[in-house]
Amino acid sequence: MDTGAAELRADYVIVGAGSSGCVIANRLTADPSVRVILLEAGGRDTNxxxxxxxxxxxTMHxxxxxxxxxxxxxxxxxxRSLEWPRGKVLGGSSSLNGLLYVRGQAQDYDRWRQMGLEGWGWSDVLPLFKRSENQERGGDAYHGTDGPLAVSNMRLVRPVCDAWIAAAEAAGYPFNPDYNGASQEGVGYFQLTARNGRRCSAAAAFLKPVLDRPNLKIVTRAHVRRVVIEEGRATGIEYGDASGAVRVAYADGEVILSAGAIGSPQIxxxxxxxxxxxxxxHGIAPVVDLPGVxxxxxxHLQARLVYKCTETTLNDEVRSLVGRGRxxxxxALFRTGPMTMAASLATGFMRTDERVExxxxxxxxxxxxxxxxxxxxHPFSAFTMSVCQLRPESRGEIRLRSPDAADHPAIHPNYLATETDRQTIVAGIKIARRIADNSPLREKIAVEYRPGPDVAADDDDGLLDWARNSATTIYHPTGTCRMGVDGQAVLDARLRVRGIRGLRVADCSVMPxxxxxxxxxxxIMIGEKASDMIAEDRH
Structure with missing residues (x-):
């Protein structure tokens, strides 16, 4: 693994060793004749x-x-301004996220295909999800067991989460043992990207096993300045190395940006x-006028309801020196317990209205x-149930602050900009309260701490204002280099940047x-899809 090089050349240069970039690097270098350079702005995942x-x-913040x-x-x-954590390390955000393994709904991908994006329907992408996966539960029509990405069940049980699921069932929501299976709808427990109580990041899954491949060169501390474009073709990447020197990694084939929904549009x-x-x-000469970038x-914006409890919770365990020792x-002994905890234990996918499909x-x-x-x-016994709208209508943007790659871009999320989004967040809060009012959860609750009793159940304006003042990101920025068939699309269905040859984007920014x-x-699925298309176009 390198920290820099005077001049590098390969068939493919990938920018960003995050969830998509790690997959692409792994899959392309499975062919020993294909040379790949993987540039990562952060360092090795040694923390x-x-x-x-x-x-x-x-690790967050x-x-x-x-x-x-x-x-x-x-x-x-x-x-309000929100903090938006994003991984700057091998594995990208998969090295500091909440480990939750969720694919989304089949209808999401079928809508992409209905937009004219051939090859992105559910029947097209399900095999790619399965190919990546090493599912602890075993293989079936929806899950794979031969992939490098470990997907496992929770190794932690807490009564308040069990009670939440039982109360949700009492409120009329069905139990679903596998939201990544035939149907997403219902309540249950999260699946997570972990193996034997250890995080399985994209770097651990896809890079670590292939570090000895001679056709893969990984350069860390490589802060990308720009794509080198010559006569309408991407020929390399200009970056600053660990010493601050400006270098170029040349691509004889293609450049692939996998720097994420913030980094890729900025680059x-x-x-x-x-x-x-x-x-x-900003004094940048336009090469291609693409307004959609x-x-x-x-x-996803989450409203986080907090309830004080009549019994101890994890808050009490971690505030105690003895509890932390246990x-x-x-x-250390069993790879179980709270240190194996993902960002959440229980989950539910629900409809706010019976008219919602x-x-x-x-x-x-x-x-x-x-x-x-x-x-x-918090310094008291409590649990949290956060609720987010799955398909927000609101659209924001990423804009440059300056032509300096070291300056973070300006992020304008534009949350709650539509009436549907406002109504949905309020409806979600009401459903949370309804669940909290059912046994056996009701008996475990001492008082609603947030929003609190001052915000009445029928006060839609009050609930919305509470959300405006307290809701936060759930860390899912997407869509800023979207693929599509219309004039505003940045990419075509094969993830190629319009108007530039030899340049693709492959990360969550591509989502329409x-x-x-x-x-x-x-x-990770997008990385699998991209690697297939790149290999197909090579031949």
């Missing part, structure tokens, strides 16, 4: 907290491994690919409560619409 599932408490992005003040959130714009007028504002930004020993909200239920990961738990769930599993 031990990366590999402990609950380590996201330590840590500038050593997190880009530490922050949004612009958002009108939909009453002018395109810095390279002269984007809305010409916006580029001109940076547009179509979508994210947790550590359980993990498929679930339009998702719950994340946690046996602890905090203002945010990294800030420590956000999927109905967490985005790590789809990012």
């Amino acid at each position: 031990p907290w990366i590999h402990v599932p609950v380590g996201y408490f330590k 840590n500038p050593a491994v997190d880009w530490c992005y922050r949004t612009e003040p958002d009108p939909g959130l009453n002018g 395109l714009m810095l390279s002269g690919v984007g809305e010409a007028a916006h580029l001109a504002e 940076g547009r179509n930004l979508q994210d 947790i550590f020993m359980e993990y 498929t679930p339009d909200i998702q719950f994340h239920v946690q046996p602890w409560s905090a203002d945010s990961p990294g800030e420590g738990v 619409e956000i999927v109905s769930g967490n985005t790590n599993a789809p990012a």
